[in-house]
Amino acid sequence: MLILRSSPASPFGRKVKIAAALLGLSDRITVERADTSDPNEPLRTQNPLGKIPALILENGETLYDSRVIVEYLDALAGGGRLIPAGWSRFDVLRQQALADGIMDAAILQSYEARWRPEERRDQRWLDHQQGKIDRALAVAETTLPAQSRRFHVGHVALAAALGYLDLRFQGRWRQAHPKLVRWLEDFDKRVPAFAATRAAA
Numbered sequence: 107m108l109i110l111r112s113s114p115a116s117p118f119g120r121k122v123k124i125a126a127a128l129l130g131l132s133d134r135i136t137v138e139r140a141d142t143s144d145p146n147e148p149l150r151t152q153n154p155l156g157k158i159p160a161l162i163l164e165n166g167e168t169l170y171d172s173r174v175i176v177e178y179l180d181a182l183a184g185g186g187r188l189i190p191a192g193w194s195r196f197d198v199l200r201q202q203a204l205a206d207g208i209m210d211a212a213i214l215q216s217y218e219a220r221w222r223p224e225e226r227r228d229q230r231w232l233d234h235q236q237g238k239i240d241r242a243l244a245v246a247e248t249t250l251p252a253q254s255r256r257f258h259v260g261h262v263a264l265a266a267a268l269g270y271l272d273l274r275f276q277g278r279w280r281q282a283h284p285k286l287v288r289w290l291e292d293f294d295k296r297v298p299a300f301a302a303t304r305a306a307a
């Protein structure tokens with residue numbers, strides 16, 4: 107059995123869980139909750155960066171981060187399923203990088219509130235992160251078709267990113283991005299793992 111160290115609200119963990127489901131690998135993975143703020147968490151030995159997701163393999167080795175884990179799962183499922191070979195690979199990986207970047211920026215915004223007392227929060231820093239999110243969403247809004255024919259890792263990462271914006275930022279992104287809203291509705295309908303991995307607010 108593979109062990110996935112993650113937490114229900116982690117968007118990167120959700121990306122891995124959805125990818126595993128699309129690859130038909132969910133029942134080979136046990137999810138073990140990790141608390142990234144606990145200094146005694148074994149996660150800090152499993153992944154020195156102390157970040158989730160981390161995947162413990164059957165030989166005891168650990169893989170991180172989510173990009174490496176999805177690549178591993180894709181190979182385990184035969185390869186070329188969520189990450190194509192050939193030139194389209196780079197476009198797909200760029201789409202993943204864009205969505206991962208939305209998650210990184212949104213997580214930094216959440217951590218500003220979680221880790222800093224109110225009087226030390228830095229609005230300029232929050233706005234800097236928001237700029238990344240806004241520009242990345244604008245690119246996704248203009249480049250994504252209303253429906254994707256076959257889902258790849260870029261789509262999975264985008265769904266996880268939008269899901270995290272819904273969870274932590276009251277879905278404010280929805281107002282200015284009608285195409286992305288429709289795209290996510292279609293993803294939700296066609297990928298049951300999206301609803302199955304939604305964290306409670």
Ligand SMILES: N[C@@H](CCC(=O)N[C@@H](CS)C(=O)NCC(=O)O)C(=O)O
Nearest residue numbers: 116117118142157158159171172173
């Ligand atoms: N690039 C990493 C990002 C992972 C990440 O930022 N994980 C967050 C939770 S979703 C985390 O573990 N944060 C704890 C910390 O930074 O200490 C990936 O793709 O897995």
